[in-house]
Amino acid sequence: xxxxxxxxxxxxxxxxxxxxxxxxxxxxxxxxxxxxxxxxxxxxxxxxxxxxxxxxxxxxxxxxxxxxxxxxxxxxxxxxxxxxxxxxxxxxxxxxxxxxxxxxxxxxxxxxxxxxxxxxxxxxxxxxxxxxxxxxxxxxxxxxxxxxxxxxxxxxxxxxxxxxxxxxxxxxxxxxxxxxxxxxxxxxxxxxxxxxxxxxxxxxxx
Amino acid sequence: xxxxxxxxxxxxxxxxxxxxxxxxxxxxxxxxxxxxxxxxxxxxxxxxxxxxxxxxxxxxxxxxxxxxxxxxxxxxxxxxxxxxxxxxxxxxxxxxxxxxxxxxxxxxxxxxxxxxxxxxxxxxxxxxxxxxxxxxxxxxxxxxxxxxxxxxxxxxxxxxxxxxxxxxxxxxxxxxxxxxxxxxxxxxxxxxxxxxxxxxxxxxxxxxxxxxxxxxxxxxxxxxxxxxxxxxxxxxxxxxxxxxxxxxxxxxxxxxxxxxxxxxxxxxxxxxxxxxxxxxxxxxxxxxxxxxxxxxxxxxxxxxxxxxxxxxxxxxxxxxxxxxxx
Numbered sequence: 239x240x241x242x243x244x245x246x247x248x249x250x251x252x253x254x255x256x257x258x259x260x261x262x263x264x265x266x267x268x269x270x271x272x273x274x275x276x277x278x279x280x281x282x283x284x285x286x287x288x289x290x291x292x293x294x295x296x297x298x299x300x301x302x303x304x305x306x307x308x309x310x311x312x313x314x315x316x317x318x319x320x321x322x323x324x325x326x327x328x329x330x331x332x333x334x335x336x337x338x339x340x341x342x343x344x345x346x347x348x349x350x351x352x353x354x355x356x357x358x359x360x361x362x363x364x365x366x367x368x369x370x371x372x373x374x375x376x377x378x379x380x381x382x383x384x385x386x387x388x389x390x391x392x393x394x395x396x397x398x399x400x401x402x403x404x405x406x407x408x409x410x411x412x413x414x415x416x417x418x419x420x421x422x423x424x425x426x427x428x429x430x431x432x433x434x435x436x437x438x439x440x441x442x443x444x
Numbered sequence: 445x446x447x448x449x450x451x452x453x454x455x456x457x458x459x460x461x462x463x464x465x466x467x468x469x470x471x472x473x474x475x476x477x478x479x480x481x482x483x484x485x486x487x488x489x490x491x492x493x494x495x496x497x498x499x500x501x502x503x504x505x506x507x508x509x510x511x512x513x514x515x516x517x518x519x520x521x522x523x524x525x526x527x528x529x530x531x532x533x534x535x536x537x538x539x540x541x542x543x544x545x546x547x548x549x550x551x552x553x554x555x556x557x558x559x560x561x562x563x564x565x566x567x568x569x570x571x572x573x574x575x576x577x578x579x580x581x582x583x584x585x586x587x588x589x590x591x592x593x594x595x596x597x598x599x600x601x602x603x604x605x606x607x608x609x610x611x612x613x614x615x616x617x618x619x620x621x622x623x624x625x626x627x628x629x630x631x632x633x634x635x636x637x638x639x640x641x642x643x644x645x646x647x648x649x650x651x652x653x654x655x656x657x658x659x660x661x662x663x664x665x666x667x668x669x670x671x672x673x674x675x676x677x678x679x680x681x682x683x684x685x686x687x688x689x690x691x692x693x694x695x696x697x698x699x700x701x702x703x704x705x706x707x708x709x710x711x712x713x714x715x716x717x718x719x720x721x722x723x724x725x726x727x728x729x730x731x732x733x734x735x736x737x738x739x740x741x742x743x744x745x746x747x748x749x750x751x752x753x754x755x756x757x758x759x760x761x762x763x764x765x766x767x768x769x770x
Binding site for chain 2: 320
Protein backbone atom coordinates (compact mmCIF):
# COMPACT_ATOMS: atom_id res chain seq x y z
CA UNK A 239 0.00 0.00 0.00
CA UNK A 240 1.36 3.33 -0.95
CA UNK A 241 2.06 5.74 1.91
CA UNK A 242 -0.30 8.56 1.94
CA UNK A 243 1.14 12.06 2.13
CA UNK A 244 -0.79 15.13 2.68
CA UNK A 245 0.02 17.25 -0.25
CA UNK A 246 -1.62 20.39 0.86
CA UNK A 247 -0.23 22.64 3.62
CA UNK A 248 -2.62 24.31 6.00
CA UNK A 249 -3.69 27.71 4.91
CA UNK A 250 -1.33 30.37 6.35
CA UNK A 251 -2.88 32.07 9.30
CA UNK A 252 -2.25 35.70 10.02
CA UNK A 253 0.63 36.22 12.45
CA UNK A 254 -0.22 37.65 15.87
CA UNK A 255 0.49 41.36 16.23
CA UNK A 256 0.73 43.68 19.16
CA UNK A 257 -1.65 46.54 19.12
CA UNK A 258 0.06 49.64 17.83
CA UNK A 259 0.61 52.02 20.73
CA UNK A 260 2.38 55.36 20.09
CA UNK A 261 5.69 56.03 21.92
CA UNK A 262 4.88 58.43 24.74
CA UNK A 263 6.09 61.98 24.24
CA UNK A 264 7.49 62.23 27.78
CA UNK A 265 10.05 59.53 26.95
CA UNK A 266 11.56 61.76 24.27
CA UNK A 267 11.64 64.67 26.67
CA UNK A 268 13.23 62.53 29.42
CA UNK A 269 15.85 61.16 27.03
CA UNK A 270 16.59 64.66 25.81
CA UNK A 271 17.06 65.88 29.38
CA UNK A 272 19.27 62.91 30.18
CA UNK A 273 21.45 63.62 27.14
CA UNK A 274 21.64 67.29 28.09
CA UNK A 275 22.65 66.48 31.68
CA UNK A 276 25.25 63.93 30.50
CA UNK A 277 26.86 66.41 28.17
CA UNK A 278 26.88 69.10 30.84
CA UNK A 279 28.51 66.64 33.23
CA UNK A 280 31.11 65.64 30.64
CA UNK A 281 31.82 69.28 29.91
CA UNK A 282 32.24 70.16 33.59
CA UNK A 283 34.36 67.18 34.66
CA UNK A 284 35.98 65.74 31.53
CA UNK A 285 38.80 68.25 31.37
CA UNK A 286 38.10 68.86 27.69
CA UNK A 287 39.63 65.43 26.91
CA UNK A 288 43.03 66.99 27.52
CA UNK A 289 45.84 64.51 28.28
CA UNK A 290 47.12 67.05 30.83
CA UNK A 291 44.04 66.93 33.06
CA UNK A 292 43.59 64.10 35.56
CA UNK A 293 41.25 63.57 38.47
CA UNK A 294 40.69 65.39 40.80
CA UNK A 295 41.15 68.37 38.50
CA UNK A 296 38.38 69.26 36.05
CA UNK A 297 39.86 71.65 33.52
CA UNK A 298 43.15 72.80 32.07
CA UNK A 299 42.67 76.21 33.72
CA UNK A 300 42.24 74.69 37.19
CA UNK A 301 45.47 72.71 36.79
CA UNK A 302 47.32 75.75 35.47
CA UNK A 303 46.23 77.72 38.54
CA UNK A 304 47.94 75.21 40.84
CA UNK A 305 51.38 75.31 39.26
CA UNK A 306 54.03 75.83 41.91
CA UNK A 307 56.57 78.59 41.70
CA UNK A 308 60.18 77.60 41.77
CA UNK A 309 61.89 78.27 45.07
CA UNK A 310 65.58 78.02 45.76
CA UNK A 311 68.35 76.99 43.44
CA UNK A 312 66.82 75.24 40.45
CA UNK A 313 70.09 73.82 39.11
CA UNK A 314 71.04 72.39 42.50
CA UNK A 315 67.67 70.67 42.99
CA UNK A 316 67.72 69.32 39.46
CA UNK A 317 71.29 68.14 39.93
CA UNK A 318 70.34 66.16 43.01
CA UNK A 319 67.87 64.12 40.94
CA UNK A 320 70.40 63.51 38.18
CA UNK A 321 73.04 62.56 40.75
CA UNK A 322 70.70 60.19 42.60
CA UNK A 323 69.66 58.51 39.36
CA UNK A 324 73.01 58.28 37.60
CA UNK A 325 75.95 58.79 39.94
CA UNK A 326 74.90 57.56 43.38
CA UNK A 327 75.09 53.86 42.50
CA UNK A 328 78.90 54.11 42.57
CA UNK A 329 79.70 57.32 44.43
CA UNK A 330 77.00 56.77 47.05
CA UNK A 331 73.99 58.92 47.94
CA UNK A 332 76.15 60.95 50.32
CA UNK A 333 79.15 61.27 48.02
CA UNK A 334 81.43 59.13 50.15
CA UNK A 335 82.33 56.76 47.32
CA UNK A 336 82.46 53.02 47.85
CA UNK A 337 85.58 51.82 49.68
CA UNK A 338 84.73 48.15 49.03
CA UNK A 339 84.94 48.75 45.28
CA UNK A 340 87.71 51.38 45.55
CA UNK A 341 85.48 54.10 44.13
CA UNK A 342 86.72 57.51 45.27
CA UNK A 343 84.61 59.93 47.34
CA UNK A 344 83.29 63.22 45.96
CA UNK A 345 82.72 64.84 49.35
CA UNK A 346 85.75 66.95 50.12
CA UNK A 347 87.58 65.70 47.04
CA UNK A 348 90.36 67.95 45.68
CA UNK A 349 89.33 66.96 42.12
CA UNK A 350 85.82 68.32 42.72
CA UNK A 351 86.71 71.51 44.56
CA UNK A 352 88.61 73.16 41.71
CA UNK A 353 87.97 76.80 40.84
CA UNK A 354 87.00 75.99 37.25
CA UNK A 355 85.38 72.72 36.23
CA UNK A 356 87.41 71.95 33.06
CA UNK A 357 88.96 68.65 34.21
CA UNK A 358 85.81 67.51 35.95
CA UNK A 359 83.64 68.06 32.87
CA UNK A 360 86.22 66.31 30.67
CA UNK A 361 86.18 63.04 32.55
CA UNK A 362 82.44 63.10 33.15
CA UNK A 363 82.03 63.36 29.37
CA UNK A 364 84.53 60.69 28.35
CA UNK A 365 85.15 58.58 31.44
CA UNK A 366 88.17 57.99 33.62
CA UNK A 367 90.39 55.01 34.26
CA UNK A 368 93.51 54.14 36.17
CA UNK A 369 94.50 54.83 39.76
CA UNK A 370 93.57 58.30 40.94
CA UNK A 371 94.74 60.04 44.09
CA UNK A 372 91.88 61.59 46.06
CA UNK A 373 92.31 63.02 49.56
CA UNK A 374 95.81 61.55 49.74
CA UNK A 375 94.70 58.01 49.02
CA UNK A 376 95.04 56.04 45.78
CA UNK A 377 91.76 54.68 44.40
CA UNK A 378 91.83 52.04 41.73
CA UNK A 379 88.20 51.09 41.28
CA UNK A 380 88.26 50.37 37.58
CA UNK A 381 86.71 52.65 34.98
CA UNK A 382 84.24 55.46 35.25
CA UNK A 383 81.91 55.20 32.22
CA UNK A 384 81.58 58.04 29.68
CA UNK A 385 78.37 60.08 29.94
CA UNK A 386 78.74 62.00 26.66
CA UNK A 387 75.86 60.24 24.91
CA UNK A 388 73.74 59.63 28.01
CA UNK A 389 73.40 63.00 29.69
CA UNK A 390 72.65 66.36 28.14
CA UNK A 391 74.73 69.48 28.83
CA UNK A 392 72.09 70.76 31.25
CA UNK A 393 72.06 67.48 33.21
CA UNK A 394 75.86 67.28 33.49
CA UNK A 395 76.00 70.94 34.58
CA UNK A 396 73.25 70.40 37.15
CA UNK A 397 74.80 67.22 38.58
CA UNK A 398 78.22 68.88 38.85
CA UNK A 399 76.65 71.97 40.44
CA UNK A 400 75.05 69.69 43.01
CA UNK A 401 78.32 67.86 43.72
CA UNK A 402 80.51 70.96 43.78
CA UNK A 403 78.19 73.19 45.78
CA UNK A 404 76.95 70.60 48.28
CA UNK A 405 77.62 72.13 51.69
CA UNK A 406 76.45 68.97 53.44
CA UNK A 407 79.39 67.21 51.86
CA UNK A 408 81.79 70.02 52.70
CA UNK A 409 82.06 71.20 49.09
CA UNK A 410 81.61 74.84 48.15
CA UNK A 411 83.00 75.23 44.63
CA UNK A 412 81.17 77.53 42.19
CA UNK A 413 78.35 76.27 39.97
CA UNK A 414 78.80 74.81 36.48
CA UNK A 415 76.77 76.23 33.60
CA UNK A 416 75.46 74.27 30.61
CA UNK A 417 77.47 76.64 28.37
CA UNK A 418 80.73 75.54 30.02
CA UNK A 419 79.85 71.89 29.41
CA UNK A 420 78.85 72.59 25.82
CA UNK A 421 82.10 74.44 25.15
CA UNK A 422 84.19 71.47 26.33
CA UNK A 423 81.93 68.95 24.58
CA UNK A 424 82.44 70.79 21.29
CA UNK A 425 86.16 71.40 21.82
CA UNK A 426 87.22 67.89 22.89
CA UNK A 427 86.28 65.12 20.48
CA UNK A 428 84.90 61.88 21.89
CA UNK A 429 87.85 59.80 23.10
CA UNK A 430 88.69 56.84 25.25
CA UNK A 431 88.62 57.22 29.01
CA UNK A 432 90.99 59.82 30.46
CA UNK A 433 93.97 58.83 32.55
CA UNK A 434 94.50 61.04 35.62
CA UNK A 435 97.98 62.02 34.42
CA UNK A 436 96.56 63.21 31.06
CA UNK A 437 93.92 65.23 32.90
CA UNK A 438 96.56 66.95 34.98
CA UNK A 439 98.02 68.35 31.73
CA UNK A 440 94.77 70.26 31.15
CA UNK A 441 95.27 73.79 32.50
CA UNK A 442 93.55 74.17 35.84
CA UNK A 443 92.08 77.54 34.95
CA UNK A 444 90.01 76.15 32.09
CA UNK B 445 16.75 41.20 -1.37
CA UNK B 446 20.49 41.92 -1.28
CA UNK B 447 21.39 43.65 1.99
CA UNK B 448 25.11 42.65 1.84
CA UNK B 449 26.64 46.07 1.15
CA UNK B 450 24.57 47.74 3.89
CA UNK B 451 25.44 45.07 6.46
CA UNK B 452 29.10 45.36 5.46
CA UNK B 453 29.04 49.14 5.76
CA UNK B 454 27.28 48.95 9.14
CA UNK B 455 29.75 46.43 10.55
CA UNK B 456 32.65 48.34 9.06
CA UNK B 457 31.61 51.65 10.56
CA UNK B 458 30.98 50.06 13.96
CA UNK B 459 34.47 48.53 13.96
CA UNK B 460 36.08 51.67 12.55
CA UNK B 461 34.45 53.94 15.11
CA UNK B 462 35.52 51.83 18.04
CA UNK B 463 39.03 51.53 16.58
CA UNK B 464 39.28 55.30 16.28
CA UNK B 465 37.90 55.82 19.77
CA UNK B 466 39.79 53.09 21.58
CA UNK B 467 43.10 52.95 19.69
CA UNK B 468 43.75 56.04 17.59
CA UNK B 469 42.52 58.72 19.96
CA UNK B 470 44.38 57.44 23.08
CA UNK B 471 47.48 56.96 20.93
CA UNK B 472 47.30 60.56 19.77
CA UNK B 473 46.66 61.81 23.30
CA UNK B 474 49.10 59.73 25.33
CA UNK B 475 50.86 57.09 23.26
CA UNK B 476 53.10 59.55 21.47
CA UNK B 477 53.79 61.49 24.67
CA UNK B 478 57.40 62.69 24.82
CA UNK B 479 59.49 63.13 27.94
CA UNK B 480 57.87 65.97 29.85
CA UNK B 481 59.52 69.11 31.10
CA UNK B 482 59.42 69.64 34.81
CA UNK B 483 57.18 72.63 35.55
CA UNK B 484 59.34 74.39 38.07
CA UNK B 485 62.59 73.48 36.43
CA UNK B 486 62.64 73.64 32.64
CA UNK B 487 66.14 72.16 32.57
CA UNK B 488 65.03 68.74 33.65
CA UNK B 489 63.25 66.14 31.57
CA UNK B 490 60.99 63.58 33.17
CA UNK B 491 61.01 60.62 33.39
CA UNK B 492 64.73 59.86 33.19
CA UNK B 493 65.61 56.70 31.33
CA UNK B 494 66.42 53.75 33.57
CA UNK B 495 69.93 52.44 33.91
CA UNK B 496 70.59 49.17 32.09
CA UNK B 497 70.46 47.14 35.30
CA UNK B 498 67.08 48.63 36.23
CA UNK B 499 65.76 47.90 32.75
CA UNK B 500 66.71 44.25 33.24
CA UNK B 501 65.08 44.48 36.64
CA UNK B 502 61.78 45.35 34.99
CA UNK B 503 61.93 42.06 33.14
CA UNK B 504 62.74 40.20 36.37
CA UNK B 505 59.79 41.96 38.03
CA UNK B 506 57.65 40.86 35.11
CA UNK B 507 58.88 37.27 35.08
CA UNK B 508 58.35 36.84 38.84
CA UNK B 509 54.78 38.08 38.48
CA UNK B 510 55.20 40.85 41.03
CA UNK B 511 52.35 42.74 39.35
CA UNK B 512 49.97 40.01 40.51
CA UNK B 513 50.11 41.34 44.06
CA UNK B 514 51.54 44.86 43.68
CA UNK B 515 50.04 47.75 41.76
CA UNK B 516 51.96 50.75 40.45
CA UNK B 517 49.30 53.42 40.36
CA UNK B 518 48.56 56.01 43.02
CA UNK B 519 45.18 57.71 43.05
CA UNK B 520 44.32 61.16 44.33
CA UNK B 521 40.93 62.39 45.49
CA UNK B 522 41.53 66.03 46.19
CA UNK B 523 43.95 68.86 46.74
CA UNK B 524 44.17 71.27 49.67
CA UNK B 525 46.69 73.91 50.62
CA UNK B 526 48.68 74.68 53.73
CA UNK B 527 50.12 78.08 54.48
CA UNK B 528 53.41 78.05 56.36
CA UNK B 529 55.43 80.93 57.75
CA UNK B 530 58.95 80.66 56.37
CA UNK B 531 60.56 83.87 57.55
CA UNK B 532 59.73 86.14 60.47
CA UNK B 533 60.75 89.56 59.24
CA UNK B 534 61.38 92.34 61.71
CA UNK B 535 58.09 93.21 63.37
CA UNK B 536 57.09 90.20 65.45
CA UNK B 537 54.19 91.90 67.27
CA UNK B 538 52.55 92.88 64.00
CA UNK B 539 53.18 89.38 62.63
CA UNK B 540 51.40 87.80 65.59
CA UNK B 541 48.40 90.03 64.89
CA UNK B 542 48.51 89.09 61.21
CA UNK B 543 48.63 85.39 62.09
CA UNK B 544 45.56 85.84 64.28
CA UNK B 545 43.78 87.70 61.51
CA UNK B 546 44.55 84.91 59.04
CA UNK B 547 43.59 82.14 61.45
CA UNK B 548 41.05 83.56 63.96
CA UNK B 549 40.85 80.18 65.72
CA UNK B 550 44.22 80.90 67.33
CA UNK B 551 44.44 82.70 70.67
CA UNK B 552 47.12 85.43 70.98
CA UNK B 553 49.26 83.08 73.06
CA UNK B 554 48.98 80.30 70.48
CA UNK B 555 49.76 82.72 67.65
CA UNK B 556 52.83 83.97 69.50
CA UNK B 557 54.02 80.43 70.15
CA UNK B 558 53.49 79.53 66.50
CA UNK B 559 55.55 82.51 65.37
CA UNK B 560 58.33 81.47 67.79
CA UNK B 561 58.42 77.99 66.32
CA UNK B 562 58.75 79.07 62.66
CA UNK B 563 58.65 77.34 60.22
CA UNK B 564 55.14 76.27 61.17
CA UNK B 565 51.81 75.87 59.42
CA UNK B 566 49.52 78.85 60.01
CA UNK B 567 46.61 77.45 58.04
CA UNK B 568 46.04 73.88 56.95
CA UNK B 569 43.62 72.33 54.49
CA UNK B 570 42.28 75.48 52.81
CA UNK B 571 41.61 76.23 49.14
CA UNK B 572 43.95 78.10 46.83
CA UNK B 573 42.21 81.47 47.03
CA UNK B 574 42.22 81.50 50.84
CA UNK B 575 45.85 80.38 50.87
CA UNK B 576 46.95 83.12 48.47
CA UNK B 577 45.07 85.74 50.45
CA UNK B 578 46.70 84.50 53.67
CA UNK B 579 50.17 84.83 52.13
CA UNK B 580 49.42 88.45 51.24
CA UNK B 581 48.10 89.15 54.75
CA UNK B 582 51.16 87.57 56.39
CA UNK B 583 53.62 89.70 54.41
CA UNK B 584 54.07 92.28 57.15
CA UNK B 585 57.39 93.68 58.24
CA UNK B 586 59.38 91.53 55.81
CA UNK B 587 57.82 88.25 56.98
CA UNK B 588 57.32 85.60 54.33
CA UNK B 589 54.83 82.76 53.98
CA UNK B 590 54.66 79.94 51.47
CA UNK B 591 51.79 77.90 50.08
CA UNK B 592 52.19 74.14 50.09
CA UNK B 593 50.01 71.88 47.98
CA UNK B 594 48.86 68.75 49.80
CA UNK B 595 47.38 65.94 47.73
CA UNK B 596 44.67 63.92 49.47
CA UNK B 597 43.41 60.39 49.08
CA UNK B 598 43.60 57.00 50.78
CA UNK B 599 46.65 55.96 48.76
CA UNK B 600 48.49 59.13 49.72
CA UNK B 601 47.44 58.81 53.36
CA UNK B 602 49.15 55.41 53.36
CA UNK B 603 52.36 57.13 52.33
CA UNK B 604 52.48 55.67 48.85
CA UNK B 605 53.50 58.88 47.14
CA UNK B 606 53.26 62.66 46.97
CA UNK B 607 50.72 62.92 44.17
CA UNK B 608 48.79 60.83 41.73
CA UNK B 609 50.35 58.70 38.97
CA UNK B 610 50.15 60.17 35.47
CA UNK B 611 50.84 58.74 32.03
CA UNK B 612 54.35 60.20 31.89
CA UNK B 613 55.42 57.98 34.81
CA UNK B 614 55.15 54.89 32.61
CA UNK B 615 57.04 56.19 29.58
CA UNK B 616 59.97 53.79 29.97
CA UNK B 617 58.01 50.78 31.25
CA UNK B 618 57.71 48.25 28.51
CA UNK B 619 55.34 46.70 29.32
CA UNK B 620 54.02 48.91 32.09
CA UNK B 621 53.32 46.98 35.29
CA UNK B 622 50.14 48.72 36.43
CA UNK B 623 48.89 45.73 38.38
CA UNK B 624 45.27 44.92 39.15
CA UNK B 625 45.11 44.04 42.83
CA UNK B 626 46.90 45.02 46.01
CA UNK B 627 47.76 42.00 48.07
CA UNK B 628 50.92 43.92 48.88
CA UNK B 629 51.41 47.69 48.93
CA UNK B 630 51.57 49.91 45.87
CA UNK B 631 55.09 50.18 44.44
CA UNK B 632 54.77 53.31 42.26
CA UNK B 633 57.09 55.20 44.64
CA UNK B 634 58.91 52.39 46.39
CA UNK B 635 62.33 53.80 45.48
CA UNK B 636 61.38 57.01 47.24
CA UNK B 637 59.83 55.32 50.26
CA UNK B 638 62.37 52.56 50.89
CA UNK B 639 65.67 53.73 49.44
CA UNK B 640 67.86 51.15 51.17
CA UNK B 641 69.43 48.61 48.85
CA UNK B 642 70.32 46.30 51.74
CA UNK B 643 66.77 46.48 53.05
CA UNK B 644 65.45 45.22 49.72
CA UNK B 645 67.93 42.33 49.62
CA UNK B 646 66.96 41.23 53.12
CA UNK B 647 63.30 41.65 52.28
CA UNK B 648 63.48 39.55 49.12
CA UNK B 649 65.47 36.89 50.93
CA UNK B 650 63.13 36.69 53.91
CA UNK B 651 60.21 39.17 54.01
CA UNK B 652 59.07 38.29 57.53
CA UNK B 653 62.53 39.01 58.92
CA UNK B 654 62.07 42.71 58.18
CA UNK B 655 58.26 43.09 58.02
CA UNK B 656 56.76 40.82 60.66
CA UNK B 657 53.26 40.58 59.19
CA UNK B 658 54.31 40.29 55.54
CA UNK B 659 52.43 37.73 53.44
CA UNK B 660 54.99 37.93 50.64
CA UNK B 661 56.66 34.63 49.79
CA UNK B 662 60.43 34.54 50.26
CA UNK B 663 62.39 34.73 47.01
CA UNK B 664 65.37 32.77 48.25
CA UNK B 665 66.14 31.48 44.78
CA UNK B 666 67.30 35.00 43.93
CA UNK B 667 70.22 34.41 46.32
CA UNK B 668 73.08 32.05 46.07
CA UNK B 669 74.83 30.26 48.93
CA UNK B 670 78.49 29.75 48.29
CA UNK B 671 81.83 29.29 49.96
CA UNK B 672 83.38 32.49 51.20
CA UNK B 673 86.70 33.47 49.68
CA UNK B 674 89.51 35.25 51.50
CA UNK B 675 87.50 38.49 51.25
CA UNK B 676 83.73 38.58 51.87
CA UNK B 677 81.61 39.48 48.83
CA UNK B 678 79.98 42.88 48.84
CA UNK B 679 76.20 42.60 49.51
CA UNK B 680 76.58 39.23 51.23
CA UNK B 681 73.76 38.50 53.69
CA UNK B 682 73.87 36.42 56.85
CA UNK B 683 70.80 34.26 57.28
CA UNK B 684 71.87 33.03 60.70
CA UNK B 685 72.75 36.45 62.12
CA UNK B 686 70.53 38.62 64.30
CA UNK B 687 67.23 39.86 62.84
CA UNK B 688 68.09 42.86 60.65
CA UNK B 689 66.67 46.19 61.73
CA UNK B 690 66.44 49.35 59.68
CA UNK B 691 65.83 53.03 60.20
CA UNK B 692 63.28 54.98 58.15
CA UNK B 693 65.84 55.60 55.41
CA UNK B 694 66.42 51.88 54.97
CA UNK B 695 69.87 51.83 56.54
CA UNK B 696 70.56 48.90 58.80
CA UNK B 697 70.82 49.95 62.42
CA UNK B 698 71.61 46.92 64.55
CA UNK B 699 75.22 46.54 63.54
CA UNK B 700 78.19 47.69 65.51
CA UNK B 701 80.26 47.93 62.34
CA UNK B 702 79.72 51.03 60.16
CA UNK B 703 79.86 48.83 57.08
CA UNK B 704 76.99 46.47 57.71
CA UNK B 705 77.47 44.32 54.64
CA UNK B 706 81.06 43.52 55.36
CA UNK B 707 80.31 42.85 59.00
CA UNK B 708 77.61 40.48 57.90
CA UNK B 709 79.91 38.47 55.73
CA UNK B 710 82.79 38.60 58.19
CA UNK B 711 80.59 36.80 60.68
CA UNK B 712 81.27 33.71 58.63
CA UNK B 713 84.89 32.65 58.78
CA UNK B 714 86.88 32.30 55.55
CA UNK B 715 85.91 29.01 53.99
CA UNK B 716 82.44 29.20 55.50
CA UNK B 717 79.24 29.90 53.61
CA UNK B 718 77.93 33.27 52.60
CA UNK B 719 74.65 34.25 50.91
CA UNK B 720 75.06 36.49 47.89
CA UNK B 721 72.39 38.10 45.69
CA UNK B 722 72.32 36.85 42.10
CA UNK B 723 72.31 39.16 39.09
CA UNK B 724 68.52 38.86 38.98
CA UNK B 725 68.22 40.10 42.56
CA UNK B 726 70.56 43.02 41.88
CA UNK B 727 68.61 43.95 38.75
CA UNK B 728 65.26 43.69 40.54
CA UNK B 729 66.44 45.89 43.39
CA UNK B 730 67.87 48.44 40.94
CA UNK B 731 64.47 48.51 39.24
CA UNK B 732 62.60 48.91 42.54
CA UNK B 733 64.88 51.76 43.55
CA UNK B 734 64.24 53.45 40.19
CA UNK B 735 60.50 53.60 40.92
CA UNK B 736 60.01 57.16 42.09
CA UNK B 737 57.50 59.68 40.80
CA UNK B 738 58.31 62.78 42.80
CA UNK B 739 58.76 65.31 40.02
CA UNK B 740 56.26 68.18 39.78
CA UNK B 741 54.73 68.04 36.31
CA UNK B 742 52.09 70.28 34.80
CA UNK B 743 49.51 67.51 35.15
CA UNK B 744 50.76 66.64 38.65
CA UNK B 745 51.27 69.88 40.56
CA UNK B 746 53.39 69.29 43.65
CA UNK B 747 54.97 71.58 46.17
CA UNK B 748 58.70 71.93 45.92
CA UNK B 749 59.39 72.06 49.61
CA UNK B 750 57.82 69.26 51.65
CA UNK B 751 54.77 70.37 53.64
CA UNK B 752 55.24 71.13 57.30
CA UNK B 753 54.76 68.18 59.65
CA UNK B 754 51.33 68.28 61.22
CA UNK B 755 49.25 65.88 63.26
CA UNK B 756 47.77 63.17 61.04
CA UNK B 757 44.39 64.31 59.73
CA UNK B 758 42.94 60.87 59.13
CA UNK B 759 42.77 57.58 60.94
CA UNK B 760 44.17 55.77 57.91
CA UNK B 761 47.43 53.91 58.54
CA UNK B 762 50.37 56.13 57.75
CA UNK B 763 52.33 53.36 56.10
CA UNK B 764 50.85 50.06 55.01
CA UNK B 765 54.37 48.73 54.79
CA UNK B 766 55.82 49.80 58.11
CA UNK B 767 59.47 49.54 58.85
CA UNK B 768 60.16 47.68 62.06
CA UNK B 769 61.21 49.86 64.95
CA UNK B 770 64.82 49.31 65.95
